[in-house]
Amino acid sequence: MNIPGYDEWKLRGPDEDAVEIGYEYGEVCNRFPEPDEDHPRSYRPRRCTGIMEEVEENVFECNRCGEAVEVEL
């Protein structure tokens, strides 16, 4: 297989076309939580519904899961 973009397409999850991860102020986080051994076997991770907030200049942090993103100007 040597189709441009094929590997990229193949590696993406089923619903990644529709959902974008939040990186900027006011965007919805949409990250999956870190796997946790305490979760029961049937646990299905849900995307984080937090909102990205500015905690420092150029640093945005999800107000729910705490994921922080530093952006370059």
Ligand SMILES: [Zn+2]
């Ligand atoms: Zn989050």
